[in-house]
Amino acid sequence: MGAGNDNLTVPTSAESITFGMLPELIGYRLRIAQIGIFRDFCTSVDEPEITPTLFGALVLIDANPGMKQTQLADAIQLDRSSVVSVLDKLEARGLVERVRAPENRRANALHLTTEGRRILDSLIPQVRAHEERVLRNLDPAERAQLQKLLGRLVLAAG
Amino acid sequence: MGAGNDNLTVPTSAESITFGMLPELIGYRLRIAQIGIFRDFCTSVDEPEITPTLFGALVLIDANPGMKQTQLADAIQLDRSSVVSVLDKLEARGLVERVRAPENRRANALHLTTEGRRILDSLIPQVRAHEERVLRNLDPAERAQLQKLLGRLVLAAG
DNA sequence: TATTGTTATACTCTATAACTATA
DNA sequence: TATAGTTATAGAGTATAACAATA
Numbered sequence: 604m605g606a607g608n609d610n611l612t613v614p615t616s617a618e619s620i621t622f623g624m625l626p627e628l629i630g631y632r633l634r635i636a637q638i639g640i641f642r643d644f645c646t647s648v649d650e651p652e653i654t655p656t657l658f659g660a661l662v663l664i665d666a667n668p669g670m671k672q673t674q675l676a677d678a679i680q681l682d683r684s685s686v687v688s689v690l691d692k693l694e695a696r697g698l699v700e701r702v703r704a705p706e707n708r709r710a711n712a713l714h715l716t717t718e719g720r721r722i723l724d725s726l727i728p729q730v731r732a733h734e735e736r737v738l739r740n741l742d743p744a745e746r747a748q749l750q751k752l753l754g755r756l757v758l759a760a761g
Numbered sequence: 762m763g764a765g766n767d768n769l770t771v772p773t774s775a776e777s778i779t780f781g782m783l784p785e786l787i788g789y790r791l792r793i794a795q796i797g798i799f800r801d802f803c804t805s806v807d808e809p810e811i812t813p814t815l816f817g818a819l820v821l822i823d824a825n826p827g828m829k830q831t832q833l834a835d836a837i838q839l840d841r842s843s844v845v846s847v848l849d850k851l852e853a854r855g856l857v858e859r860v861r862a863p864e865n866r867r868a869n870a871l872h873l874t875t876e877g878r879r880i881l882d883s884l885i886p887q888v889r890a891h892e893e894r895v896l897r898n899l900d901p902a903e904r905a906q907l908q909k910l911l912g913r914l915v916l917a918a919g
Numbered sequence: 920t921a922t923t924g925t926t927a928t929a930c931t932c933t934a935t936a937a938c939t940a941t942a
Numbered sequence: 943t944a945t946a947g948t949t950a951t952a953g954a955g956t957a958t959a960a961c962a963a964t965a
Contacts, residue, residue: 624820625821628892629798630799639914665781681957682956684956687925687926707965740915752906755898
């Protein structure tokens with residue numbers, strides 16, 4: 604009976620409507636949550652044009668210096684060809700560089716530039732603040748529980 | 762300690778990588794979950810080309826006969842203009858009809874057709890089975906808890 | 920032959936702005 | 943003037959297929 608939103612209300616212009624079975628569906632809840640969080644992320648982050656996808660790529664390259672494009676594609680659930688445009692954007696802004704891998708000259712080793720590192724460092728507190736805002740109605744135990752439950756969903760492979 | 766996936770592994774081709782801070786971020790977890798659920802939904806549902814969005818529109822129109830397009834737009838978090846194409850698809854398949862509202866001749870009252878009702882009735886058990894599959898690692902209390910926590914996130918308005 | 924990255928291309932989804940018809 | 947729906951249009955994001963270089 605908390606201050607929650609079990610009956611799901613979305614701000615609607617005129618008289619309110621009923622959502623039928625939708626609020627019972629985890630897929631629907633997730634979709635609504637993700638749309639809202641995506642919007643909040645984009646308005647919370649100072650760097651223009653940095654989306655959750657680009658931020659995720661920066662984090663992964665930072666955590667795995669020299670990783671290959673195919674590995675990045677797997678990690679962010681995109682096709683190889685889609686990763687090309689992600690990296691084109693990051694490289695155009697001077698945040699990432701593609702270095703021909705000496706041991707396998709088909710592959711590119713990905714690295715943050717100094718500027719990429721600087722931007723990532725400035726983004727992290729902004730993203731943490733954004734997360735804090737989204738989660739502000741949940742106490743630490745509830746946040747941990749939410750993480751854990753999301754991690755146990757059974758998801759279709761790419 | 763459960764059978765969970767706290768450390769987040771995504772099937773990756775070569776040597777595995779580390780995800781850095783991403784697994785701590787609720788936005789990242791939600792995005793991964795939503796991509797996987799969307800894929801599972803589309804392969805689970807027999808009707809071709811029925812996406813979660815179209816299914817949601819059918820449920821809402823069924824639950825609110827005569828609702829207006831603007832109300833539907835608010836409910837599914839789309840612009841008025843985007844709802845036009847949603848309804849065009851549903852109407853082209855004979856599932857929904859737009860009836861000029863007599864009390865306000867600018868507006869359309871939305872209704873399921875007999876065929877729309879029939880298709881919705883056949884979709885519901887498929888969607889329930891899909892949800893059951895996604896949630897199969899969670900017991901009833903955990904499912905309820907997940908719903909409740911998702912409902913308490915603070916989301917940006919449209 | 921298989922793999923890595925790239926290109927060309929097309930498709931879907933969505934929003935913005937301008938339009939129409941009603942109010 | 944304001945509202946409901948539509949259209950035209952453009953942008954972002956993604957995938958598929960074919961290609962070059964390398965293994």
